[in-house]
Amino acid sequence: MNTKYIDLINQTFDFPQEEFSIHENNLHFHDIDLMKLMKEYGSPLKFTYLPKISENINKVKKWFQFAIGKRGYKGKYYYSYCTKSSHFQPVLNEALKNDIHIETSSAFDIDIVEELKEKGKIKDDTYVICNGFKRAQYIENIARLINKGHQNCIPIIDNYEEISLLSDAIEGNFKVGIRIASEEEPKFEFYTSRLGIGYKNIVPFYESQIRDNEKVELKMLHFFINTGIRDNAYYWNELVKCLKVYVRLKKVCPSLDSLNIGGGFPIKNSLAFDYDYQYMIDEIINQINIACQEADVPVPDIFTEFGSFTVGESGGAIYEILYQKQQNDREKWNMIDSSFITTLPDTWAINRRFIMLPLNRWNDEYERILLGGLTCDSDDYYNSEQHMNAIYLPKYKKDKPLYIGFFNIGAYQETIGGYGGLQHCLIPHPKHLLIDLDKKGKQTIKLFSEQQKSKDMLKILGYECN
Template identity: 80%
Template sequence: MNTKYIDLINQSFYFPQEEFKLRNKTLQFHDIDLMKLIEEYGAPLKFTYLPQISNNISRAKGWFAKAIEKNEYKGKYNYCYCTKSSHFKHVLHEALKNDIHIETSSAFDIDIVESLKKEGKITDETFVISNGFKRAQYVTNIARLINGGHKNCVPIIDNYEEIDLLSEEINGKYSIGIRIASEEEPKFEFYTSRLGIGYKNIVPFYNRQIKDNDQVELKMLHFFINTGIRDNAYYWNELLKCLKVYTALKKICPTLDSLNIGGGFPIKNSLAFEFDYEYMVDEILHQIKMVCEEEEVDVPNIFTEFGSFTVGESGGAVYEVLYQKQQNDREKWNMINSSFITTLPDTWAINKRFVMLPINRWHESYERVLLGGLTCDSDDYYNSEQHMNAIYLPKYNKDKPLYIGFFNTGAYQETIGGFGGLQHCLIPTPKHILIDKDEDGNITTKLFSEQQKSEDLLKILGYNEL
């Protein structure tokens, strides 16, 4: 009988897959021996596999290059990394190996940009696309960057006051973009995004505040929708509305030459994940070219701001199943030695799915379970609401440790979870490992941060005398 966990996976999915395979009966992720990692560093732990960042950037650049050639598209493509997905130095250093640009969201982002410039990781030629609602410190920092010679810093105007605020502090001429306030899907609780300026107001706004303003040059229109890039009627309809605004603006604003289509590429969240990236890129460029030809305007240069797509698939979290609680006839709770609320906050905040697989004991029988975290919060769990299917794992056995991994967790989880700070119920942040490859292609590991100690948390709480 096919009653082993490996049989279940083989019957349910195509396996092995590009990044997942078994070796010596244990799970490998991008050829990383996860059991060896556990033996060396223990569990729980988090890791970042740095080469996957460069790999995904290269994939996206390849899709756009192919689409540009196929469509005989005359514009250029610029890949920007959305820093809010993960601000860590090791992430930025890896991403910037690939001749990319930066998108910022707040004042302190500019400090990071200036630090990277000092290190020689970026230059004045690197585009810094400054998004977000801008007030005093953010405006000051943008102005400092531009006044220091970084002319490729392009603040994206989010509201009607920002041009005046920026012009007061920037010396001389500077370039800007305008963000479109896209209309949300009908299921949203609100109709129009709070970010940007409405479709119908952009041309009047240009005529009123930009057209005769000698200090400001409009270079970019920014378009992004919360649901991301999806092959559905809603996305294509919003893109078409954006292109109508772009072509209308281009006819009266010769300096406008770029369209920023934001981020929103999905990342793999189960072994059944399917998304035709190449088709989507090709169709987007085709639609842009077709509308521009109909309106007899030049096609724009294309900018993207991929954040989760850049860094998400580089991350993982490993836990040990500590104990099993049978709460009723149907529900078995496998308790992990950490907390979902603190280490994978998106699992409870927005019911986000991640790839979840056991690391060992694949050749043993399995059972249906729920996964619970260590906090005393009823929301600290992971079940079929987040997971694409019911959760099956090798049967709990107190004499045989079971380790499980959550994969493609590299975007947002550390910043939302409050890396290095207080955690719910004072559950410590796990240790974090950086995984790379040396010149010979061999896997290397380095401890980035230790698991939090009680004194770390007590100091934050004011118990300094301890």
């Protein structure tokens, strides 16, 4: 009878997989011996595997290159990184090794851009695409960047007054884009995105505020769907509507030469994950080609703004199962040595799923369990009620410690969780490692941050700490 955990995985999934393998009863991730890592640095522990960032960037570039060649597409492709997914310097440094561009969301993003530019990480010809609702500080920072000569800074107009605000702050001529306010899926609580300008209002807006403004050149139309790039009727319908706006706008605005299709590529959240990236890119290129040919207008250069896809699959977290609580005849709670609310906020805030696997004891028998965090908050858990599948782990044994890992958590968790600041119930943020490869392909490990200390939080709270 196959009752071992490894039997369960082998019977349920195609395993091992590209990033996961088993060696001597322990889990390896991208050839990282996770038990060895945990024994050396302790638990809880977070890590970022930097080479995965470059790998994913170059995968997308190759997919677009293939599709452009296959379809005879006459435009260029530009990969941009959505910085809000992870602003950390090591992440930006890794991403910028790959000749990419940047998308920003707020005023302080521009300060990061300027520092990276001073260090030569961002060049004069790097596109800096500025999204978001722009108030005084954001306008001021964008203007400062452009006034210093960064002509490839393109603010994306989100509301009707931004053109005049930018014109007042920017000394010379500048380029802009316009964001389309996409219509949401029927299941949403609202019909139209709060971001951007409605489909029907784009051309009138251009004619009233941009066409006769000698300082402003419209370069880009920006299109993004909140639910991401999915092979469903909703996405293709919205893309077609976007392309209709593009060709109408192109006919009255010769300077328009770029279409930004935003981000939204999904990342692997299960061992059963299946998504045909190459097909989706090929079909997007095909749809743009067809629309422009039918309207007899030149095809645009294509920009994307991948955030989660760039960094998500680089991140992981390790926890120890401290104790098991049998709360009734059916429910067993395995308690981790940290908090989901603190370290994996997407799991409880928006029910995001991640790959969860044990690090050790793969040859032991398994059981169905629930996972609980340390806080006294009822939402501090991760289980089958929040997620599609039940959780199975090797059976809890007090004398045989069990460690688990969550994978592909590299986007958003630190910023949403309040990295370096106050944490829910004052549960500290764990130690964080950076894992890289040297020129010979050997793994290198660097401590990025220690586990948060009590004095760090007490100082924020106004207590005097000696």
